[in-house]
Amino acid sequence: MTEPILPRIRPEIAALAPYKQGRQAGPDAFKLSSNENPFDPLPSVVSALQSATPINRYPDAAATRLRERLASRYGVGSDQVHVASGSVAILYQLVQAVASVGDEVIYAWRSFEAYPGLPLVAGATGIPVPLTEDSRHDLDAMADAVTERTRAILVCTPNNPTGPIVTSAEFEAFVARVPADVLIILDEAYAEFVTAEDAVDGLAERVYEQHPNVVVLRTFSKAYGLAGLRVGYAIGHTAVLNAARATGIPLSVTAAAETAALASLDAEAELLQRVAVLVERRTTVIAALRAQGWDVPDSQANFVWLPTGERTDEVAAVFLDADIVVRPFSGDGIRISVGEHESVEKVLQAAQSVVERRQ
Template identity: 85%
Template sequence: MTEPILPRIRPEIAALAPYRQGKQAGPDAFKLSSNENPFDPLPSVLEALAHTTAINRYPDATAARLRERLGARYGVATDQVHIASGSVAILYQLVQAAASVGDEVIYAWRSFEAYPGLPLVAGATGVPIPLTADARHDLDAMADAVTDNTRAILLCTPNNPTGPIITSAEFETFVNRVPADVLIILDEAYTEFVTAADAVDGLAERVYEKHPNVVVLRTFSKAYGLAGLRVGYAIGQAKVLDAARATGIPLSVTSAAEIAAIASLDAEAELMQRVAVLVERRTTLVAALRAQGWAVPDSHANFVWLPAGERTDEIAAAFVEADIIVRPFSGDGIRISVGEHESVEKILQVAQSVVERLQ
């Protein structure tokens, strides 16, 4: 049978692997592969969703109510707030707006798995900069990599999948080394889990005012537990965010997502109690894994990182065999989300068995 003639696709896109979601879990397994919040939605959030607008009507394309709420919260005008279907959508929008053929986008690696595809889809060139030996951003090397072709830099703090933060002092030094016309995206998807006093907090420190080339990203997917509704936001200069709005897909934030985000802000004190529980579990998990001999980096997110190197796939298989679904990154390591209380003991049992087997 003759193969049909298909439309021509850009070769670099044809070679690009689609974003790979964390593996789904069976009914008896712990799904610790996607950094999801293990708690069920709050009753008040579910109640708000029960009164969502009719699904035969389009949502408000600007998510005005949520923008107004966030603007009031952070003391910025509503046009300095941008809402999209998850912070990853805003990453795509900003890179599309800033970079094209012949341009460069710098990012740390290993970091968020979507980063390498962002410049490629825009037609630009990605410039990955290896992490330091302790799994942190090498900000000096990233600043050294800036050229006349650099259009955007991606900073992930805490870094996904390794966990360490960028400090306020490190961020300030870095930004001062970067030309003012280069977009810096400060991706703070896990900021609510941070306990380090010296960590950069882009919104509390209002870095977008002192440095107009900085945009701060946040999400409702992690700490707020709305991963299934897809809603994230950015705060920065209005003209920069207008560019993101121009490249975004219209009407991508549903009414349900907007309503749930507002209800979650109303219930923030209760939600942060849950975050505190997860931080305590993370602390317990890191300490116990280190006691077993694992070189776990400092994590300020809702996950821990096992630097497993070339044994990554083999070790991940041991977790899966025990009904613990983790996220392996072949050749580098394994990310394990902080999930249900009952999962902690099982994680430690498998991790100990792996240590004993490798000795």
């Protein structure tokens, strides 16, 4: 059969692997591959969803109620808040707004696996900067990598998938070294899980006021448990966010997502109690893994990192055989989400079996 003639795809896009979601779990397995919140939705959030705009009607394209609520919360104007279908959508919008052919986008690596695709989709060049030996951002090296072609820098804290944070002092020193016309995206998707007192908090510290080239990203997917509804937000300078809004897909935030986010803010105290449980569980898991001999970084997120290197796929198979679905990054390591209480012992048993096989 003759092969059909297809449209000409940009070579860099044809070579770009699609985003790979965490593997789905079977009925008897624990899915610890996607950093989801393991708790069921709050009844108050479910109730609010039932009153959302009927699905035969378009949502408010500007997500006005949520923007105004977030603006009031953080003491900014509503035009300094941008809401989209997850913080990853805002990442794409911002990079497309500032970068094109011949431009460069700097990011730490390994970090959020969507990062390498962001500049490629925009036609720009990605500049990955290796993490330090303790799995942290090397901000000095990232600042050194800035050239006249740099248009954006991505800083993920806590870093996904390794877990360590960027401190306030480190971030301030870094911003001081970056030209003011280069966009810095502070990706804080896991901020609610952070307990380190010296961690940067872009919203509490209002870094976007002193540095208009900084945009802070947050999400309702993780701590608030709305991963399936896709809603995230950014706070920054109006002109920068207007550019993101111009590149965004209209009507991408559903009425259900906006309603659930508002209801989650109403129930925030209850939700943060759940976050505290996960943080305590994270501490337990890290301590136990280290006691087994694992070199686990100081994660401040809702996951832990096992630096398994060349043995990554082999070790991931051990967890899968134990009905634990983890997120392997071949050649680097394994990310394990902090999940249900019942999963903890199974994770530790599987990890211990790997240690025993090495002996």
